Amino acid sequence: MTIQRRSFIATVGSGLAVGAAGCLGGDETAGDAPGIAGETLTLTTTTSTYDTGLLDELHVPFQDRYGVTIDTVPEGTGAALQIGRRGDADVVMVHARALEDEFMEDGYGVNRRDLMSNDFVIVGPADDPAGTADADGVIGALESIAETGSPFISRGDNSGTHTKELELWEETDVGEPSGEWYLDAGQGMSSVLSMTNQQGDYTLTDRGTYLSMRADLDLEIHVQGPVEGGSDHLANPYGIVAVNPAVHENVNYELAMAYIGFITGLEGQSIIEKYTVDDEQLFYPEALSEEPNFEQYVSAGWRGSGANGGDGS
Structure with a gap:
C-alpha cells in the first residue's frame, strides 16, 4: 500500500444525502427518522483517532444532522474489537487489518469499509x-535499537500499533x-509518547498522534513511513465495521450504517482530509476513489472463484 499526499476533491452541500441504510435524504430532518433520532451510537475506536481530536470534528455535524449522540469508547484495536464481539458497541473503527478480517470471518462484523x-x-x-536514522530502513533501525540496548517502549496492549510493531x-x-531495554507499557499511544519523552527512549507511533502532541514533545521522527517517502512496511490503514445485528440483536445497526455512510461519504471524507494540527494533515481519506479497491470489503488473502461461481477452471 502506497500512501500519497493528494487532494481530496469534493463539493459538499448542506443537504448532502447519506448513502446508507436507514439514512436521511438531503431535504429530510432527524425527526423524520424515528428509528434514529434521539438514539445513542456506541463507537469503540483506537486511541489514535480519539487522542488526535479528529472524532470531535466528525461527530458534531453527524449528531446535529440526525439528532443523535455518540458514545465513544477509546481502546486499543484488540480491546475495541473484543467490545464489538460482546455486542457492547454498534460500530468499530480500528487499524489492524488482520484482526479486522478475523472479526469479520468470525461473523461479528458486517459491511467493512476502508476509511482513511x-x-x-x-x-x-x-x-x-x-543511530536509527542512518540504519537500513525500519528493520535496520529496530535492529540498531536492540544491538545498542537503547530503551524502546512498546504499547504492549494488542492495539493496531502494537500488532504492527510485533x-x-x-x-x-x-x-x-x-x-x-524493551519496556512493555500496556498503555495508549498518547501515554506511551509521554513516557518515551520523559525517559529519552524510542517508540513506534502513528504519525497522527505524534503530530497532535509534537508541541509538547522533545522527540523527533528518525524513521519515516510512506507519507514522507519511507517504507510501505509502515503504512497504517484504518477501517470501519458495523457490529452484526444477526449475532447481537441489541446493536443499533440502522444508526451504525448511517454513521458509516456519513464518514465514508463526501462530507465525512472531506472533514478527514482537511483536519490538521499546526498545518500538518493527520489522516488521508481512503473510502472514495475513482478506482475502488475491492479488498477494502474482503480479506486481503481472498481469492475469487470463476465468474459463474465455479472453480475458475
Missing part, C-alpha cells in the same frame, strides 16, 4: 543514540524482543 490512512514512524531523542520485529534478526 496515515503511517507509522519511529521517534526518539534528537541525538538518536541508536510484525516488524518478526522481520528482524531479533525476532521476539526482550531484555531490560
Whole structure:
C-alpha cells in the first residue's frame, strides 16, 4: 500500500444525502427518522483517532444532522474489537487489518469499509543514540535499537500499533524482543509518547498522534513511513465495521450504517482530509476513489472463484 499526499476533491452541500441504510435524504430532518433520532451510537475506536481530536470534528455535524449522540469508547484495536464481539458497541473503527478480517470471518462484523490512512514512524531523542536514522530502513533501525540496548517502549496492549510493531520485529534478526531495554507499557499511544519523552527512549507511533502532541514533545521522527517517502512496511490503514445485528440483536445497526455512510461519504471524507494540527494533515481519506479497491470489503488473502461461481477452471 502506497500512501500519497493528494487532494481530496469534493463539493459538499448542506443537504448532502447519506448513502446508507436507514439514512436521511438531503431535504429530510432527524425527526423524520424515528428509528434514529434521539438514539445513542456506541463507537469503540483506537486511541489514535480519539487522542488526535479528529472524532470531535466528525461527530458534531453527524449528531446535529440526525439528532443523535455518540458514545465513544477509546481502546486499543484488540480491546475495541473484543467490545464489538460482546455486542457492547454498534460500530468499530480500528487499524489492524488482520484482526479486522478475523472479526469479520468470525461473523461479528458486517459491511467493512476502508476509511482513511496515515503511517507509522519511529521517534526518539534528537541525538538518536541508536543511530536509527542512518540504519537500513525500519528493520535496520529496530535492529540498531536492540544491538545498542537503547530503551524502546512498546504499547504492549494488542492495539493496531502494537500488532504492527510485533510484525516488524518478526522481520528482524531479533525476532521476539526482550531484555531490560524493551519496556512493555500496556498503555495508549498518547501515554506511551509521554513516557518515551520523559525517559529519552524510542517508540513506534502513528504519525497522527505524534503530530497532535509534537508541541509538547522533545522527540523527533528518525524513521519515516510512506507519507514522507519511507517504507510501505509502515503504512497504517484504518477501517470501519458495523457490529452484526444477526449475532447481537441489541446493536443499533440502522444508526451504525448511517454513521458509516456519513464518514465514508463526501462530507465525512472531506472533514478527514482537511483536519490538521499546526498545518500538518493527520489522516488521508481512503473510502472514495475513482478506482475502488475491492479488498477494502474482503480479506486481503481472498481469492475469487470463476465468474459463474465455479472453480475458475
